[in-house]
Amino acid sequence: xxxxxxxxxxxxxxxxxxxxxxxxxxxxxxxxxxxxxxxxxxxxxxxxxxxxxxxxxxxxxxxxxxxxxxxxxxxxxxxxxxxxxxxxxxxxxxxxxxxxxxxxxxxxxxxxxxxxxxxxxxxxxxxxxxxxxxxxxxxxxxxxxxxxxxxxxxxxxxxxxxxxxxxxxxxxxxxxxxxxxxxxxxxxxxxxxxxxxxxxxxxxxxxxxxxxxxxxxxxxxxxxxxxxxxxxxxxxxxxxxxxxxxxxxxxxxxxxxxxxxxxxxxxxxxxxxxxxxxxxxxxxxxxxxxxxxxxxxxxx
Numbered sequence: 001x002x003x004x005x006x007x008x009x010x011x012x013x014x015x016x017x018x019x020x021x022x023x024x025x026x027x028x029x030x031x032x033x034x035x036x037x038x039x040x041x042x043x044x045x046x047x048x049x050x051x052x053x054x055x056x057x058x059x060x061x062x063x064x065x066x067x068x069x070x071x072x073x074x075x076x077x078x079x080x081x082x083x084x085x086x087x088x089x090x091x092x093x094x095x096x097x098x099x100x101x102x103x104x105x106x107x108x109x110x111x112x113x114x115x116x117x118x119x120x121x122x123x124x125x126x127x128x129x130x131x132x133x134x135x136x137x138x139x140x141x142x143x144x145x146x147x148x149x150x151x152x153x154x155x156x157x158x159x160x161x162x163x164x165x166x167x168x169x170x171x172x173x174x175x176x177x178x179x180x181x182x183x184x185x186x187x188x189x190x191x192x193x194x195x196x197x198x199x200x201x202x203x204x205x206x207x208x209x210x211x212x213x214x215x216x217x218x219x220x221x222x223x224x225x226x227x228x229x230x231x232x233x234x235x236x237x238x239x240x241x242x243x244x245x246x247x248x249x250x251x252x253x254x255x256x257x258x259x260x261x262x263x264x265x266x267x268x269x270x271x272x273x274x275x276x277x278x279x280x281x282x283x284x285x286x287x288x289x290x291x292x293x294x295x296x297x298x299x300x
Contacts, residue, residue, distance in 0.1 A: 007069040088117030089280035097124035138270040150259035153268045156291045158239035160261035163252040167232035185234040188218025200260040
């Protein structure tokens with residue numbers, strides 16, 4: 001292995017947490033991978049990885065070395081990729097499952113036919129991945145990011161609505177104005193950032209207002225929150241695309257359409273100390289177009 005190969009091996013070990021997995025991905029023997037890391041540690045004069053029989057993790061020096069190695073590899077890849085006829089390589093994208101299925105999956109065959117040298121993997125959940133530590137190329141997230149160390153590209157905005165099940169409205173009545181919400185309940189959605197239930201938000205005469213309603217049940221998972229709303233447990237707010245099927249079949253009914261919540265900004269987040277690779281550039285351009293064509297508001 002030359003020095004660049006050893007750097008790539010080290011990065012994959014850190015991000016995958018496994019010598020065996022990294023060796024398998026790079027198609028080298030496990031013993032060769034061990035020798036390559038030992039060579040790196042001799043060259044640097046420090047221990048880069050802490051190893052046990054079941055776990056491998058970077059030492060404090062290894063964390064810094066990983067950051068620098070990622071930057072070097074990205075620069076080499078960018079230099080080569082700028083002159084290649086078509087981008088190639090693997091992209092790791094972290095995005096909510098429903099958003100991925102609703103906006104990206106239907107057009108993914110077209111994207112891969114246009115860029116046959118690319119492969120993708122999607123990690124999905126409501127949790128924002130540790131992009132740097134987990135080796136994620138970018139995370140697509142709705143809302144306003146709190147981590148200022150990440151770089152951001154706006155992909156568009158997701159219109160939001162307020163809705164409830166017919167059974168809930170039959171019991172509690174249909175509010176016609178924000179001031180009619182006294183006596184109503186909400187499906188509680190717990191913020192992953194604060195740990196508290198979020199209030200409902202509305203735009204009234206151009207001004208954002210909030211209403212904190214009592215919640216019989218709360219959750220930090222958007223799919224569970226939607227299921228609770230279908231069961232008649234309260235009002236709920238979310239991007240319109242999430243409830244498109246429920247609205248079409250009458251499982252949920254939109255309320256207060258004249259005072260909807262503010263649209264959610266949709267952003268692609270990636271590490272601030274890395275170059276944006278050409279393969280990530282073409283993916284983000286395509287994702288932005290997919291979202292616009294499927295109903296998301298274009299980014300300003």
